Amino acid sequence: MFVEDGSTLVPSAIVSYLDRYIVGQDKAKRAVAIALRNRFRRRMLDPELAKEVAPKNILMVGPTGVGKTEIARRLAELVNAPFVKVEATKFTEVGYVGRDVESMVRDLVETAIQMVKKRMLEDVQTPAMERARDRVVDFLVPGKKTRSGGMPTFMSVIKGMSGEDDSQEEEQETPEEDRMRQSTRSKLLDLLAQGKLDDREVEIEIQESPQMGIPIMGGAGMDEMGINLGEMLGGLMPKKKKRKTMKVKDALRVLQNEEAEKLIDVEAATRMGMEKAQEEGIIFVDEIDKIVSKGSGGGGHDVSRDGVQRDLLPVVEGCTVQTKHGQVSTDHVLFIAAGAFHQSKPSDLVPELQGRFPIRVELEALDKAQLARILTEPKHSLIEQYEALLKTEEVYLVFEDEGVREIASLAERMNLEMENIGARRLHTMVEQLLEDISFEAPERKGETFTVDGSFVKDRLEPLVKDSDVRRYLL
Template sequence: MSNLTPREIVSELDKFIIGQSDAKRMVAIAMRNRWRRQQLPPELRDEIAPKNIIMMGPTGVGKTEIARRLAKLAGCPFFKVEATKFTEVGYVGRDVESMVRDLMEIGINLVRKEEMEKVKVKAEKHAEDALLDILLPSSKPKQAGMGFFNPAAPEEQEEQPSADQSSTREKFRKMWREGKLDDREVEIEVSVQGGGVEIMSMPGMEDMGMQVNDMIGKMFPNKKKMRKVKIREAYDILIQQESDKLIDMDNVAELARERVEQGGILFLDEIDKIAGNQEGGGSANVSREGVQRDLLPVVEGCVVNTKYGMVKTDHILFISAGAFSYAKPSDLIPELQGRFPLRVELTSLDKDDFYRILTEPQNALTVQYKALLETENLTIDFSREALEEVALNAQKFNEETENIGARRLYTIMEKILSDLSFEAPDRSGDSIVIDKEYVQEQLQDVTEDRDLSRYIL
């Protein structure tokens, strides 16, 4: 990601997201600015704040997908949260700082996975040896410092496994690698969390409850118990155990904190829902402005306490999104508006966009449904006219009922393919072409009855 130019970032996003070129350009610039900041001298680097973004547009046009794909492309910690889950301090609901703690957890998992990949080869070798020790305890080679010293027989301290034992061990190693031992069961020692005490947290205080439970868990050492499992499963458990021994979790936490602070992305969805009183006031809206004021220091830059240490939010990139159909960005408190200098409006989708969504992306719905039904040995294909009819119906239903964007394609495709999905096991070996007439037949009842379409599509 560090070597990708804005043009290359947009090109990567084009593989999964149709249209919305302005939004793609803006997030590409924001990501490139992060790389540019890292090239600056430290004294100037710390002065440059991230260019936070507000994406405006109706639901289902790609706001969340752009942020999610961008984070995946960058390989950086990414967390999505709905702003409506937060409440002002003093009310029942989530504390805004909890999203930073959640982001840190994601960062830890991300770095830990990378570190495990680095030691994978060594962990596999150690796991294989440990597995052979379980299968052939008598062939386990003696290690320095193990056993008791017998001064009467010092030559026994250098005793090695006999030739027969070594030969048997290598035979078992070969059989294991060829998969001949996979179905055999062995007993293996595994760790289980000690203590067994769990504190039930009050509503709105789940984060505190998790921290208390974690603290209590550390007070009680993990217990060991024996489990009888198949050798293949035992091997996976041993790889996990050996990887944990090879990884320095303190180093993982340090790397994760640095990555979260310098490259983390927090996606605040439905931010328009806390932007003023949409319905003209009422007790349900009492904490909206309070949530904004609680968000302000986190977006502005503060230090949040997590179980892995203190995390600074000064350079975390905040991408917010909302339909803004009732409210507008200017309804946010002025201080928060100033922390989101970049604004971009995403356009509604039309028939041509829907057709491209069905055909162009690598993860297009048509590709997904073909792959799902091929698991039942049922081959389906879509004619161009059929997909154009689907796109036309998606546009029509969005106009006549509620505009839910590209999500309408999911409901329509499920309606069209429901019979085939049900009958697939009985039609193994068939090859079916879905044409325009088939689509019209499957959608006939909902297209003719507008009230029915509101419930089904």
């Protein structure tokens, strides 16, 4: 659904797209739609002015399971933007330092480069398949006869290490032999294209690049960076080859991937990926409320939490991060933070970090009406998934409106009486509801089960009423 010029991505269209997957939360959808549209608007500005326009980062406040992560993920999917989700708590896990905060930017760069490489690989699949067929035919049809060049010399051994070999010389073919060989190749290529040789076995030779990575431990900014000897030495190290026997259709797939890798410009992919990360990247920082200092007198974890907040400041505001591909600026990366803020509030964040998230939206807790809609309305909804799963066993489920409302009502009751986990409660409820049917499905082919109000009550109400059982099951 990505549109290159962004002209069709008006805020109302973005909200409509999000409505297909997320129920309610209109304020949050409007906020992210405006943020996304502002990116398109910035591209239309004069470059000097565009440099000064910073993204308006968003802070989402709301209980778990109401759609915070899903909104950010679907937004990135809509515009084909690099997207990384990190838990703020992972930066406090080890002593007072935790994981290097800048690592999330390096993760974003890697994601962007892989996205660009994937698109490039898709563009060269046709020529790569042609090359793969040629290589398969080379293995199927004996090549030109060779004769030995005598005793190998020192230089010939060196050439052999780099993939060259002049110790074998081709014998001259007669015109008739050459014509027959070319005719055979042409016929085999036609048969390959028609798929008539797919099940025939062939022995092929594939290359294995040496991967000798030495990780570098410790040091600020060096998180997850390492030295790859294969990359450093380049062509000096001979590429390892191995022969494998497989069916022609599998050989074509393997060789097509190998040839596609050769056809793409890796340096260009890296350069484009870094630019994509800087201009279009979205970083979702979840559980930001867990790094709020509780003001318990300055000690223990609070030192770590305040430290993480201050480490986040320059990254969110805009700084240059060193990656193994080069320097990357975070000036125009969109940051979306989220937290439940049950035991704290956004104003408990350090003032500098509060200022880095100028747009704040509150997501509502889900009531039974919204929970019922979540079961049925979104694309590939939970009920649709279960119906499709059991249909593979020729078991058919029919969910009646009364049954859906009853599931939602019980889920709301559980969220009120126990921990509120939002829509995630529905997964637990439906799994318990259909446990017997799922277990017995292979033996009950052809049967149809109607999930109505009484069906739901019979199976779930005993669990909901038993406070000891529901603590573990629901």
